[in-house]
Amino acid sequence: METLRYLAQDGHTVICSIHHSRGSVYAKFDDVVLLTGGSLIYAGPANDEVLAYFSKFEFVI
Known part of the structure; x- marks a missing residue:
C-alpha cells in the first residue's frame, strides 16, 4: 500500500x-x-465524509 500511495x-x-x-x-x-x-452507493473523499453520508441513512451509529 505504501508503494501505491507513493505512485498516487x-x-x-x-x-x-x-x-x-x-x-x-x-x-x-x-x-x-x-x-x-x-x-x-458512495463516491467521494475517504475521510469522515463517508461516515457523515451513511449516518444520514442510519447505517452508522
Missing part, C-alpha cells in the same frame, strides 16, 4: 479493489468508490 502522490492514477480492509490500509486512500450489487 507522484501523479499516477491508482485503482484498487479491497474487501474488509484494516483501518490503517483504508487511511491511505484519498477517495473511494463504494459499490453494492454492482450499484454505486
